[in-house]
Amino acid sequence: MNYLSVRFRLDSYNEENAEILVALTEEMGFESYEYADEFLTAYIKEDLFNEDELNEILPSKEGGFSFNVSYTFEKVKNENWNKIWESNFQPIVIDDLCTVKASFHEGLPETKYTITIDPKxxxxxxxxxxxxxxxxxxxxxxxxxxxxxxxxxxxxxxxxxxxxxxxxxxxxxxxxxxxxxxxxxxxxxxxxxxxxxxxxxxxxxxxxxxxxxxxxxxxxxxxxxxxxxxxxxxxxxxxxxxxxxxxxxxxxxxxxxxxxxxxxxxxxxxxxxxxxxxxxxxx
Incomplete structure (x- = not known):
């Protein structure tokens, strides 16, 4: 199954604006998001991607939002997906009770529960x-x-x-x-x-x-x-x-x-x- 990587550029980037963009686009079928500088990169199955629908829902200053968004997209090869999420997946600890990690993480502190997740x-x-x-x-x-x-x-x-x-x-x-x-x-x-x-x-x-x-x-x-x-x-x-x-x-x-x-x-x-x-x- 082929995926597209859609790279959104926010002209006024902050966490709140990025989350607004996530909320507006996730119902289209985007399955994963990466945050970096003024860019938000999202991944979607190629057959679900509808550029006309995306253009209609994107926030803009003209539409009453505090920022504008532009984007580019490209096809992601299946074999590259593991490299993408591995490079961005850091282990986390929830309330000192549960550690969430990937299979390649080692040497982490012990908590009551440990969950190994390979999200794909x-x-x-x-x-x-x-x-x-x-x-x-x-x-x-x-x-x-x-x-x-x-x-x-x-x-x-x-x-x-x-x-x-x-x-x-x-x-x-x-x-x-x-x-x-x-x-x-x-x-x-x-x-x-x-x-x-x-x-x-x-x-x-x-x-x-x-x-x-x-x-x-x-x-x-x-x-x-x-x-x-x-x-x-x-x-x-x-x-x-x-x-x-x-x-x-x-x-x-x-x-x-x-x-x-x-x-x-x-x-x-x-x-x-x-x-x-x-x-x-x-x-």
Whole structure:
């Protein structure tokens, strides 16, 4: 499968503007982003790239934003992808409890949990604020006797952490992208929890055949959450917990309205550099 590398240049580059650009473009199917100086480089499957659509959604001063964006793009050879992510993937530690590293990292300090992730083109290494927010939320959950669903699992990092924590009666991970579920299977096996996680390729329609869950994790963009939140509710046990991220702080009110209509109530909100993580409970 061929990928394109799209190199965006922001005429007023800062982290906030870069995150705005990510939020606007990720729904097109971009799967990975790299930050460097005034440039943001993004990767997308060649057959998903629509230049007309991209031009319509790009921020501009004329459109009310504080910056303009220009871009170039080129094809990325499959054999170059490992070199790209290896050069940009640094190990991280979440709350002194969980280390996330690649298979080639050595000599790291020991933490209670260690997750080895080789992301390829799937989202989820813990580096993005939304993934680290969700990992922090999951680290606080007692999974003893509870069933867990990871929607939009990407690399499988959350499902893997749930398995490493132990105690869960069942863990299911779902992603619509076959590349992501292939990555999740490889990563779960590499972390020796492959037998503990059921990994499925598809969307929220798969939930109709699932037994109800005690805990649902969904690190997906705002629109998909709003479209699917009733499906989450349908497959959630009473008093079950829904942990959400993938959207900005200014989207929390909209998420809360949709969640309330689906039978959830807000428990807490955590913000990290404008990205939000919300804990909901099924009434």
């Amino acid at each position: 083109m799937a989202f989820g290494t813990g580096h993005h604020q939304t993934t680290s927010l969700m990992m922090r939320a999951l680290l606080k959950e007692d999974l003893t006797g509870r069933s867990v669903l990871d929607m939009g699992c990407g690399t499988g990092i959350l499902a893997i952490l749930a398995a490493l924590k132990g105690g869960a009666t069942r863990i299911v991970a779902i992603d619509i992208d076959p590349t992501a579920t292939e990555s999740a299977i490889e990563n779960s096996n590499a972390n020796r929890v492959g037998d503990e996680i059921e990994i499925l390729t598809g969307d929220a329609s798969l939930l109709a055949s699932q037994e109800k869950f005690d805990l649902i994790l969904a690190n997906i963009n705002r629109n998909i959450i709003l479209d699917d939140i009733q499906k989450y509710s349908n497959v959630m046990k009473s008093q079950g917990v829904l942990q959400l991220s993938g959207f900005f702080a200014e989207d929390v009110d909209l998420i809360e309205v949709g969640a309330k209509a689906a039978g959830f109530e807000k428990v807490s909100v955590t913000i990290d550099n404008r990205w939000a993580q919300v804990k909901m409970k099924k009434k």
